[in-house]
């Protein structure tokens with residue numbers, strides 16, 4: 571990470587989306603042991619479940635956003651670079667800790 575303002579663990583913005591088909595698995599993910607219960611298939615494509623506007627694997631708490639499957643995270647997540655154009659766009663659209671996406675009532679972050 572080269573941009574000190576793009577600290578992923580204190581951000582998590584790119585792990586939020588109101589689009590339930592935001593995160594599709596690629597052929598490179600076939601060997602990754604992602605929990606079957608966190609995935610769904612539609613139209614011949616497999617997606618990671620997004621509940622309430624965030625990835626089902628995102629763990630929020632103590633001011634941190636942690637990926638619960640970091641070692642096995644999908645290829646699309648690996649390709650998403652901190653400080654990139656897409657990163658800045660996600661931070662602007664979703665807010666830090668997804669504050670612009672999620673329902674803040676009762677959230678632990």
Ligand code: SF4
Pocket residue numbers: 575576577578579581582583584585650651652653657658660661
């Ligand atoms: S939006 Fe950027 S800084 Fe935030 S978690 Fe994603 S890659 Fe990291």
Ligand code: SF4
Pocket residue numbers: 584585586593618625626627628629636637638639640643644647
């Ligand atoms: S798998 Fe991990 S890195 Fe990818 S969107 Fe979900 S929480 Fe974020």
